[in-house]
Amino acid sequence: MDNVIRDASLPSASFILAYGAPSSRGRNPKILALFAGIFALVTIIALSLFIFFSSVIMPRDVAVIAFVKSNQPLPDSLPIEWKEARDAAGPFPAFVGLRRSNDTLVPFAVVPRWSDSASTHKTFFWKTLGVNDAETETTSLRHLADRSFDYLRGSWLVIHPSVFLGDASTHESIGGPFKKSRWRTRASITKSTSEVRSFIGDSYLDLSVMPNAWTNILSGLEEIEYRIPEDVRAQTIRWAHGATSTAIALDFSEPMTSSTRIALAAAAGLYDEATVALPDGTSLVELREPVELLASTTSSEWSLEKGGMFQLKDAEVLFSTGLVAWNQTNVPDSCPGSLVAAFRLEFSGQNSMIFFIEKKGKLEMCW
Numbered sequence: 001m002d003n004v005i006r007d008a009s010l011p012s013a014s015f016i017l018a019y020g021a022p023s024s025r026g027r028n029p030k031i032l033a034l035f036a037g038i039f040a041l042v043t044i045i046a047l048s049l050f051i052f053f054s055s056v057i058m059p060r061d062v063a064v065i066a067f068v069k070s071n072q073p074l075p076d077s078l079p080i081e082w083k084e085a086r087d088a089a090g091p092f093p094a095f096v097g098l099r100r101s102n103d104t105l106v107p108f109a110v111v112p113r114w115s116d117s118a119s120t121h122k123t124f125f126w127k128t129l130g131v132n133d134a135e136t137e138t139t140s141l142r143h144l145a146d147r148s149f150d151y152l153r154g155s156w157l158v159i160h161p162s163v164f165l166g167d168a169s170t171h172e173s174i175g176g177p178f179k180k181s182r183w184r185t186r187a188s189i190t191k192s193t194s195e196v197r198s199f200i201g202d203s204y205l206d207l208s209v210m211p212n213a214w215t216n217i218l219s220g221l222e223e224i225e226y227r228i229p230e231d232v233r234a235q236t237i238r239w240a241h242g243a244t245s246t247a248i249a250l251d252f253s254e255p256m257t258s259s260t261r262i263a264l265a266a267a268a269g270l271y272d273e274a275t276v277a278l279p280d281g282t283s284l285v286e287l288r289e290p291v292e293l294l295a296s297t298t299s300s301e302w303s304l305e306k307g308g309m310f311q312l313k314d315a316e317v318l319f320s321t322g323l324v325a326w327n328q329t330n331v332p333d334s335c336p337g338s339l340v341a342a343f344r345l346e347f348s349g350q351n352s353m354i355f356f357i358e359k360k361g362k363l364e365m366c367w
Contacts (some may be wrong), residue, residue, distance in 0.1 A: 056110055057121040059134040061100035066157040068094050075181055075367060077352035081130055085109030088117050099134055105345060106130065157183045157365075174363065181334065183365040192338035192358040194236075198330045201238035201249060202344040208235050208253075209340050209358065221248065225306065226319050228267050232260055234317075245308070245322025255314040258294075264317050265290045268310040270302060331355055335366040 068074070070090035074083050082096040088111055095110035108130035113122055121128040121136065128136075158175035176185035190209045207214055217237060218228055224246050234250035241247075256264075270290040275283050294312075301311045311318040331339055337359035345352050357364045 054125045055123045055138050055140060056126040057123060057128045057131070057136050058110070058139050059099035059108060059131045060137055061134075063098045063100050063105060064157070064159050065095060065097035068096055070094075075352075077367065079107035081107040081109060085111050085117070085129060088115045099131070101134065106134075108134075159365075181367050185363045185365070187363045188361055189340065189358050189363045191361055192340060194338050194340075196236075196331075196339045198328055199238055199339075199342070200326045200328055201247075202240045202327070202329070204236065204238050204329070204339065204342040206236050206340050207233070224248075224319075224321050225269075226267055229263050232263055240324050240326050242322055242324040245320060245324050247318065247320035247324035247326070249319075250317040252315040252317075256317075261294060261312060262289050262291055265294060265310065265312060268302075268319050269304050269306060270294075270310065329353065332366070335364075337364060 068082070068086050070086060070093060072086065074086065079096075082094075085094040085096055088094070092112050097108055097110075098105040099108055100106075108128065110126050110128050111117060113125055113127045115127060117127060117129055119127045119129050121131055123138070157177075174185050174187040176183060176187075192206060192209050194206055194208075196204075196206075205213060205217075207217075214233065215230070218230060221228060226248065235253045236251040238249040238251070239247060250264075252260075266289045270293055271287040272290050272292045274286045274288055276286050278284055300313055301309065304310055308319070308321040310320075329342060329344075331342070332355075335355045335357050337357035339355065340358050340363070341356040343354050345354060352367060354365060354367050357366065
């Protein structure tokens with residue numbers, strides 16, 4: 001057989017030039033897959049926007065609201081209602097929160113309407129649990145969230161400070177993403193100089209970082225009949241609770257002046273007695289600020305006529321309405337930064353500590 005050499009000038013005939021070139025029939029599935037991917041992405045974004053902007057029945061006094069994915073781990077100390085809502089909503093996310101009811105925080109949740117949970121508070125897409133005894137309103141989850149779209153990327157948490165601190169505080173929500181047991185917000189906060197990593201009490205608040213809270217704290221102290229003058233400013237406040245009593249500790253950055261000590265003692269119910277003779281011969285016992293009482297004694301602790309105890313030290317004041325156990329609370333190593341506040345909250349019969357931390361000028365929270 002003769003040797004035959006074949007040559008062609010067509011690119012498609014060259015195995016080198018044609019290497020890797022797809023046929024026209026092979027391009028169509030890839031183009032269709034690309035369009036399908038784009039369509040799926042647009043659909044997901046559109047559905048997400050619909051979910052977050054659609055109406056939902058919510059309690060009026062929302063304190064905290066969080067977006068929890070179906071696989072989001074929740075610490076054992078958090079409300080069992082949150083975990084049940086997360087499981088019921090799966091594979092879709094759940095929205096869990098706390099609402100203010102009198103002086104307590106009550107857990108609630110928002111799950112898809114078709115979830116297997118009984119509720120009379122339903123909208124087109126959502127079902128709200130745990131609000132049967134609450135004042136409600138129809139709003140959107142977006143309205144309750146902060147101004148970011150972090151919830152499209154992962155779990156997020158939003159706190160409404162006005163529910164805790166009243167009208168004197170900011171009404172702007174504080175939000176940001178969280179993972180495991182740490183919540184990083186975008187909220188700027190005054191840089192703290194405190195190096196406190198432990199304190200005596202159930203709760204703690206650094207008033208040098210959050211000065212706007214002082215006016216509302218004074219209103220709260222009036223409820224336990226401790227009426228402190230507004231011009232008296234402590235650096236931190238700590239408190240603890242007994243079965244039927246409350247104790248408050250005020251810490252000052254330097255020793256108190258004489259006028260401050262007298263004002264705080266008078267607010268607790270201590271006084272001097274002065275007898276005044278009236279023109280008709282009768283005597284009037286007049287109660288005055290405890291100037292002589294404080295000057296004439298070395299005692300730093302007094303039992304109060306109305307019950308409870310008052311203790312006055314150089315830079316610390318303690319007022320209690322009854323028997324209270326003071327326990328030491330330590331900030332865990334998993335919460336690096338400067339302590340701003342700490343609160344002991346009770347959910348479903350369990351106590352949980354929440355720590356607010358200042359780190360690099362931003363507010364973080366961990367538990």
